[in-house]
Amino acid sequence: EVQLQQSGAELGKPGTSVKLSCKVSGYNIRNTYMHWVNQRPGKGLEWIGRIDPANGNTIYAEKFKSKATLTADTSSNTAYMQLSQLKSDDTAIYFCAISYGYNPWFAYWGQGTLVTVSS
């Protein structure tokens, strides 16, 4: 069974950074893309970007290019997303998601990590 286990809730001050993790069990992340999606309070889903853990190649949505940095550690089957220069509108739930192979839909999702930005 494929499972994605995300790290716990984060409280960050404006201007600082946080690093979220997503540990995968039941599937080798070398064989898929890891995607990240956010959801601001009461709002819809927003695709942030994805990483190919096999080679570290990344693609970001334009608005997240200077906000998010995606990395992966294939030895621990874990992906990471660092959010920098936190602002209040970065407050959101952040999901990681994968599919089998390089299919462009999201079959498996983490439970989400709530990031709250507040001084």
Next chain:
Amino acid sequence: NIVLTQSPATLSVTPGESVSLSCRASQSISTSIHWYQQKSNESPRLLIKYASQSISGIPSRFSGSGSGTDFTLSINRVESEDFSIYYCQQSYSSLFTFGSGTKLEIK
């Protein structure tokens, strides 16, 4: 970016009714659209891939159709567990995008 417009924003129905939810793309995207259901305080769940392809474990009352710019998610005889928010997602561009969602609520 490819923009996906979902309509209506909210749909109020009685259990047992059949419904259609719309997703329109800002340019032709062939059948590169996928549908998700998100219940309150849960992660999204994949319902349909590539516009009309079914997903194992998803009830057969969910179906999808469309190609080009206009897509539809249909629910045949809505059940109480179906009241949630539905999103479409495109993969035609390598920069994926989601629609803004349709909330299905009980009338």
